[in-house]
Amino acid sequence: xxxxxxxxxxxxxxxxxxxxDVVCLERGEWTDAASYPAATPGWESRxxxxxxxxxxxxxxxxxxxxxxxxxxxxxxxFCGVGGSTIMWTAHNPRFHPSDFRVKTLDGVADDWPLSYxxxxxxxxxxxxxxxxxxxxxxxxxxxxxxRPLPPLPLGVGATRLAEAYDRLGHHWWPADSAVLTRDYDxxxxxxxxxxCELGCTRGSKASxxxxxxxxxxxxGAHLVTRAAVREITLDERGRASGAVWIDDDGREHHQPAxxxxxxxxxxxTPRLMLLSNSKRFPDGLANDSGLVGxxxxxxxxxxxxxxxxxxxxxxxxxxxxxxxxQEFYETDPERDFVRGYGxxxxxxxxxxxxxxxxxxxxxxxxxxxxxxxxxxxGHVVTCAILIEDLPHEHNRVQLSxxxxxxxxxxxxxxxxxxxxxxxRMAAHGIESSSEALREAGAREVLTMDMLPMAGFHLMGTAxxxxxxxxxxxxxxxxxxxxxxxxxxxGSLFTTSAGVNPTPTIQALALRVADQIxxxxxxxAVPTDV
Amino acid sequence: MSEAGATRGLGQAxxxxxxxxxxxxxxxxPSASELGLAHAVRERVGMAEGHEEALLRVLGALPEGFDAxxxxxxxxxxxxxxxxxxxGALLLVAYDAYYVQPGVLLLLEERCGxxxxxxxxxxxxLAPFDESVLARARGREPFWREA
Numbered sequence: 210x211x212x213x214x215x216x217x218x219x220x221x222x223x224x225x226x227x228x229x230d231v232v233c234l235e236r237g238e239w240t241d242a243a244s245y246p247a248a249t250p251g252w253e254s255r256x257x258x259x260x261x262x263x264x265x266x267x268x269x270x271x272x273x274x275x276x277x278x279x280x281x282x283x284x285x286x287f288c289g290v291g292g293s294t295i296m297w298t299a300h301n302p303r304f305h306p307s308d309f310r311v312k313t314l315d316g317v318a319d320d321w322p323l324s325y326x327x328x329x330x331x332x333x334x335x336x337x338x339x340x341x342x343x344x345x346x347x348x349x350x351x352x353x354x355x356r357p358l359p360p361l362p363l364g365v366g367a368t369r370l371a372e373a374y375d376r377l378g379h380h381w382w383p384a385d386s387a388v389l390t391r392d393y394d395x396x397x398x399x400x401x402x403x404x405c406e407l408g409c410t411r412g413s414k415a416s417x418x419x420x421x422x423x424x425x426x427x428x429g430a431h432l433v434t435r436a437a438v439r440e441i442t443l444d445e446r447g448r449a450s451g452a453v454w455i456d457d458d459g460r461e462h463h464q465p466a467x468x469x470x471x472x473x474x475x476x477x478t479p480r481l482m483l484l485s486n487s488k489r490f491p492d493g494l495a496n497d498s499g500l501v502g503x504x505x506x507x508x509x510x511x512x513x514x515x516x517x518x519x520x521x522x523x524x525x526x527x528x529x530x531x532x533x534x535q536e537f538y539e540t541d542p543e544r545d546f547v548r549g550y551g552x553x554x555x556x557x558x559x560x561x562x563x564x565x566x567x568x569x570x571x572x573x574x575x576x577x578x579x580x581x582x583x584x585x586x587g588h589v590v591t592c593a594i595l596i597e598d599l600p601h602e603h604n605r606v607q608l609s610x611x612x613x614x615x616x617x618x619x620x621x622x623x624x625x626x627x628x629x630x631x632x633r634m635a636a637h638g639i640e641s642s643s644e645a646l647r648e649a650g651a652r653e654v655l656t657m658d659m660l661p662m663a664g665f666h667l668m669g670t671a672x673x674x675x676x677x678x679x680x681x682x683x684x685x686x687x688x689x690x691x692x693x694x695x696x697x698x699g700s701l702f703t704t705s706a707g708v709n710p711t712p713t714i715q716a717l718a719l720r721v722a723d724q725i726x727x728x729x730x731x732x733a734v735p736t737d738v
Numbered sequence: 739m740s741e742a743g744a745t746r747g748l749g750q751a752x753x754x755x756x757x758x759x760x761x762x763x764x765x766x767x768p769s770a771s772e773l774g775l776a777h778a779v780r781e782r783v784g785m786a787e788g789h790e791e792a793l794l795r796v797l798g799a800l801p802e803g804f805d806a807x808x809x810x811x812x813x814x815x816x817x818x819x820x821x822x823x824x825x826g827a828l829l830l831v832a833y834d835a836y837y838v839q840p841g842v843l844l845l846l847e848e849r850c851g852x853x854x855x856x857x858x859x860x861x862x863x864l865a866p867f868d869e870s871v872l873a874r875a876r877g878r879e880p881f882w883r884e885a
Contacts, residue, residue: 248858254834258786268787306885314885325885344869348878362865375874382875383867390864400861410858520851525862539883560846564833574760574820574829575813579767587850 210234210430210470211438211452211481214292215711216698216718217472218417218425219335223722225428229729232464233425234436234454237271237289239418245408252407253559260407262296263662264288271435275476276609276622277664282507284623285665286474290434291418293474293665298405298529299387299414300553300709301341303332306351307539308706315540315547318600321703322675322684323720329353331716331723338424339415339715340393343385349535358390361399366521366590367531367554373649379536379641384553386530387415387712404559405527417715436462439618441469441485441494441694449494449694450735455616467734468693468725472718475505475667475699479606480621482671495671495688500681502607504600504669505625506705510660511594511635512569513642515651520587523557531556537641538707546633548597551707552642557589568593569657592646593660594638596631597707598668606670627659635659666710671700685728686721693732697721748780748790752797755805759812760832766849768841770832778835792827 210221213235225231246252246260257266262285264272275284287293306325311318333354343356360383363371374381388405389398399413412419426432436454442463444450451465471478479502485494493501534552541549558567564582566572568591572581609622635658643654674680677689686701688694697718699710706713725732754776763769770776783790799819804812819825836842843854853862 245858248856250856251834251838252856254782254785254838257830257834266786305882307883308885310885314883344867344872346872346876348875348880349882351880351882360867362867363871368871371871371875380875380878380881383872390867399864400858401864402857402861404857411861522851524852539881560837560852561833564837565830574832575816576762576764576809578761579764583767583849586846587852 210472212292212471212473212477212698213290213417213422213432214472214474214698215294215417215714217292218421219338219715220470220472220697220718220722221430222421222425222428223719224725225425225430227726229726231425231430232466233430233432234438234452234464235290235432235434236273236437237287238434239290240295240408242408242410242412245410247402247404247407248410252404253561256404256407256562257565262287262406262665270615273614274612274620276612276620280623280625280664281627281659281661282509282625282664283662284476284667285662286476286667290422290432291416294416294711295408295418296406297665297711298527300529301343301385301387301712302533302551302708303350304706304708304713305349305538308704311548311704317547318704319674319679322673325351328713328716328720331719332712334719335712335715339387339420340389340396341385341387342390344383347382349380349382349538356385358393361386361388361390361527361530363531364522364526364556366517366523366556369521369649370554370590370645371532373645374534377645377648379534379645381532381534384530384533386527388527388530389413399527401526403524403526403528405529437616438481439484439616441481443487443489444735447489447691448733448735449691450738459616465735465738467738468695468729468732470695470697470721470725471671471700472697475670476606476621476623478696478698478700479670480608483608484618490690495681495690495694497690498678498681500602500672500679502670503602503605504672505604505606505623505667506598506600506669506702507625507664508598508666508705509596509627509631509635510663511596511638512591512657512660513594513639513646514569514589514591514655515646515649516585516653516655517588517590517651521590523587523589524559526556528556528558529553537637544637546630546637548599548630549707550594550596550634550638552638553593553595555591555593557587557591560586569655571655590646590649590651592642594635594642595707595709596634596638598705599628599630600669600672600704601628666699666705668699668702668705668710671696673701673703685724686717687724693734695721695725748783748793752800752805753779755812756797756800757832759809759816760829761836762809767845770836773836773839773841775832775835775839778839779831782831782835789827789831792824793831795824796828
């Protein structure tokens, strides 16, 4: 297993539980919850320094740089046990059934090689494993098992917006949250502190270092940290035979393996595949299709922030989690775009981030700074319009010619531009959200067409599919070109849907693990491991 | 960078003038000068790679006589620099220093209702979810697409 994040944690647990010998190589390290910023004075300033979600700004020695000079949207991720779940806001939505059939229903992109119904049991399993708060009855989604925990409270601002959505006849529902509202599975309930993205000191937020990894290790999985993998090796028959990794002192090691699973996220996994070129695969591992790294999808985000005359207490409560609306989620031929978007209603931020402009805020420096700050701080509700990003081969991860990591390995380079469909969706989302915010009582709405720091959702770069010429892996996550190589992260996504990807990543990873478990005796593996 | 600017350092008075231009106060909120903010900024520039250099470049780009001009004139002088990464770094360290000053924290509590202690370990009350808010949303017929 390469990578101990959302997918790597889930798959490692499932494989270890079934009795397989699992070794996970993780380039980062364990994070100590006591070191998270929220319990220290000046906690907010770490959000813009060593807890910035962008590795190019954070610059820890466990991070690798990403050449983002050719990407409109900047990369956000975390390297370490738990991966980016250390910094996620724990929004836990599912794909819709239609998201798996976009070609059939809407004539765009490709259908997934599996259905919602096939993935649903793994969503349920993941919900139980990580502890999900939410409530049944959402009319935008099929019936499902009850969530293990009741929802988080909405707070003042989200309640106003919910009432406005009701008056407009728009869908809304409490967010599914991977945050505990009661003690669960030995973990403490959330105490409503707010900045989930800075790591959860109480363990109430489901990062995979505290959900899957303790169980995986108890079941025998072996986790090696500060192990930077530079190549997946092949045997003479073209089968994956293990991984070469580099320790802190620059020494190289080879970890042999009968089966290799890549779970290094939608940037790290294609980077590693492209680094692993060989005589058999001169253009990168398992890349006969030429699609390794291609079809990068990121979920562009547009913003509409409502400013209210009174204080709506927007700085209290888990900041990414209140309600969402999927009124414009599905394709409607009357609109000028295909597919759709979801709207997530978020809270405001602390004083530093507010002063710096937060979510589409216009806080000037100079004589007007103080008055404007006071108008906005605690007075805002933001609609984050999360756009389904269609796959395009020109949007990609490739190896940078100019940037390298501390081991002199080429950094990944993101090449990404927005398509017109996304721009039209953003404009529609801003208009519809502005209407809702004004209906809720906002006297002013501030907007942003595209948030640059939005690249948390890294998808599509080793995509699933039945056709080996149009995909890198099959419906079980197994590489078309290397029979004992699997992928278990966001790289798998055939399309992006209009929701946060983490529960789908984890459900897919659990399913990939089950596919390996059931097929392992038929998978041709190196004989000398 | 001007010749004079090349020799400007963070210890010089022009940093105080620059910060005062960004955060001039308004009678309620204190100004950078009233808080002696330059000292806190000097402490912070070393906390992230590149910030000190960025600040020095901004200082170096200021014209002769900047410190003798009016607030309005200084703001006008700074506007052409405002979109740069260097200016962004300056704002970051300036606001970071400002919004943790005891006098400013007091105002955040008194005027904005903001609790300035760290969010943990005490957190805030987690109220139970009020299901009654869903009355209307629950009444809608399912509208997801069969696939």
